[in-house]
Amino acid sequence: MIDLTITEALEKLKSREISATELTHAYLDRIEKYGADLNCYITTTPERALSDATASDARYAAGTALPLDGIPIAMKDLFATRNIRTTAASHMLENFVPQYESTVSQKFIDAGTVLLGKSNLDEFAMGTFSKTSYFGAPVNPWHIEQKLTAGGSSGGTTSAVASGLAIGGTGTDTGGSIRFPSAITGLVGMKPTYGLCSRWGCVAFASSLDTPGPIARTVDDAALLLAAMAGHDSKDSTSADAGFNAHTPILPILGDGKKLRIGIIKEFANVEISPDMKHLFESRISDLKSLGAEFIDISIPNILDALAAYYIIAPAEASSNLARYDGMRYGLRVDGTDLIDTYKKTRAAGFGTEVQRRMIIGTAVLSSESYEVYFMQAARVRRMIADSFNAAFEQCDLILCPASAGTALPLDSDLSPLEYYALDLFTVAMNLAGIPACSVPAGLAQNGLPLGIQVVGRRFDDMRVMQLAKHIEQFAGVDNRPTKIMGK
Numbered sequence: 001m002i003d004l005t006i007t008e009a010l011e012k013l014k015s016r017e018i019s020a021t022e023l024t025h026a027y028l029d030r031i032e033k034y035g036a037d038l039n040c041y042i043t044t045t046p047e048r049a050l051s052d053a054t055a056s057d058a059r060y061a062a063g064t065a066l067p068l069d070g071i072p073i074a075m076k077d078l079f080a081t082r083n084i085r086t087t088a089a090s091h092m093l094e095n096f097v098p099q100y101e102s103t104v105s106q107k108f109i110d111a112g113t114v115l116l117g118k119s120n121l122d123e124f125a126m127g128t129f130s131k132t133s134y135f136g137a138p139v140n141p142w143h144i145e146q147k148l149t150a151g152g153s154s155g156g157t158t159s160a161v162a163s164g165l166a167i168g169g170t171g172t173d174t175g176g177s178i179r180f181p182s183a184i185t186g187l188v189g190m191k192p193t194y195g196l197c198s199r200w201g202c203v204a205f206a207s208s209l210d211t212p213g214p215i216a217r218t219v220d221d222a223a224l225l226l227a228a229m230a231g232h233d234s235k236d237s238t239s240a241d242a243g244f245n246a247h248t249p250i251l252p253i254l255g256d257g258k259k260l261r262i263g264i265i266k267e268f269a270n271v272e273i274s275p276d277m278k279h280l281f282e283s284r285i286s287d288l289k290s291l292g293a294e295f296i297d298i299s300i301p302n303i304l305d306a307l308a309a310y311y312i313i314a315p316a317e318a319s320s321n322l323a324r325y326d327g328m329r330y331g332l333r334v335d336g337t338d339l340i341d342t343y344k345k346t347r348a349a350g351f352g353t354e355v356q357r358r359m360i361i362g363t364a365v366l367s368s369e370s371y372e373v374y375f376m377q378a379a380r381v382r383r384m385i386a387d388s389f390n391a392a393f394e395q396c397d398l399i400l401c402p403a404s405a406g407t408a409l410p411l412d413s414d415l416s417p418l419e420y421y422a423l424d425l426f427t428v429a430m431n432l433a434g435i436p437a438c439s440v441p442a443g444l445a446q447n448g449l450p451l452g453i454q455v456v457g458r459r460f461d462d463m464r465v466m467q468l469a470k471h472i473e474q475f476a477g478v479d480n481r482p483t484k485i486m487g488k
């Protein structure tokens with residue numbers, strides 16, 4: 001049962017071939033068996049899952065089933081869930097139990113899903129390997145004995161979905177945190193247009209970049225999840241007055257003489273990628289050409305400066321967002337000799353090294369001496385990148401680029417902070433521009449590990465992005481059934 005996609009499971013649930021309770025038990029058993037080794041959940045919610053499943057079965061029996069009724073999912077532990085601990089993988093929020101439900105998790109309740117648990121991530125979503133988690137890193141189920149990273153920051157969800165410890169789940173993408181982990185675990189990760197999914201109740205990292213989105217095994221599944229998550233929310237002033245209609249199965253955008261122009265970013269041509277990535281990227285391009293797609297070179301002149309701009313803007317916003325964790329209202333508190341000393345002790349004990357580093361960088365770039373030379377310059381680069389994408393979309397419909405340079409690295413890789421930051425090279429520009437980007441499996445490298453390609457589109461062209469991603473998925477034909485990946 002674990003190998004079913006969401007689309008397949010829904011059919012079997014509707015025809016009553018399986019029940020939501022059976023499906024949920026299959027996942028809970030597997031969590032029991034492999035959950036500790038994979039470390040993909042910070043908190044599991046088996047009782048809640050079973051009561052959700054019972055309610056789903058009742059709705060199926062009554063003929064009132066909801067769109068995703070009985071589908072067992074993992075919720076990134078960044079989304080506040082009422083009466084369920086929400087940690088952001090930080091010691092600061094280790095014992096925080098929200099009294100409210102985030103909009104995204106509420107929408108999943110309204111769609112009838114079953115909550116299996118809160119998945120692991122980098123602390124406050126800052127990181128690339130999920131290693132900054134206070135709860136230890138999740139493990140990639142591919143070549144499990146090698147202890148590879150499942151990516152970050154949404155690495156708990158990718159570890160869970162690839163290993164069959166959830167059928168799908170949520171991530172958030174501020175600079176690549178849905179796409180990078182999905183790419184290196186053989187999954188589909190969709191970063192929607194900024195504003196398509198509400199950020200309300202999602203622990204803030206960098207508010208102008210944070211984008212909730214789905215992680216699943218197929219493009220169709222990701223679309224079903226996105227349809228449940230998307231929609232305007234009056235509680236988030238940046239939420240767009242747009243929804244996402246799943247139209248699954250996602251319809252072909254190519255073939256039968258259909259025309260499509262796809263752009264390849266010139267500036268990425270000189271960025272070093274693994275020979276496997278190069279080969280798979282070229283193979284998928286020729287596949288798409290065989291269906292009639294036309295490829296052109298486009299230019300995003302400042303795209304290689306996106307990293308520098310991102311690592312100014314994101315820490316700046318983080319330093320402001322994380323100022324609220326002061327030991328006074330909620331979260332950890334370490335008493336000191338006076339108020340200032342309490343602040344210092346609380347924040348020194350509550351935040352890990354990477355989060356502290358970001359807050360120091362963020363505070364520095366916002367200081368009056370640095371504001372103009374760092375923050376405002378970064379904001380200008382951001383504007384230029386967004387304008388260049390707009391200009392490029394005058395020439396082409398969609399853009400293709402790699403999602404990462406290579407396959408998953410070992411969790412114990414000894415990388416410097418700057419080396420980690422450099423891994424985001426292919427992903428951050430889309431966050432700066434607020435445009436949709438989907439990472440889809442491109443094939444397997446020589447070492448047997450998956451690699452991903454990104455499809456990038458105009459703002460609110462999320463559906464077309466996923467349509468092209470589906471063609472790539474079909475050509476790549478990566479077998480990401482959990483029992484195949486895990487060998488059990």
Ligand code: GLN
Pocket residue numbers: 125126127128152153172173174175176177178205314424
């Ligand atoms: N790796 C990036 C960072 O550490 C992206 C994180 C994210 O998208 N949440 O900032």
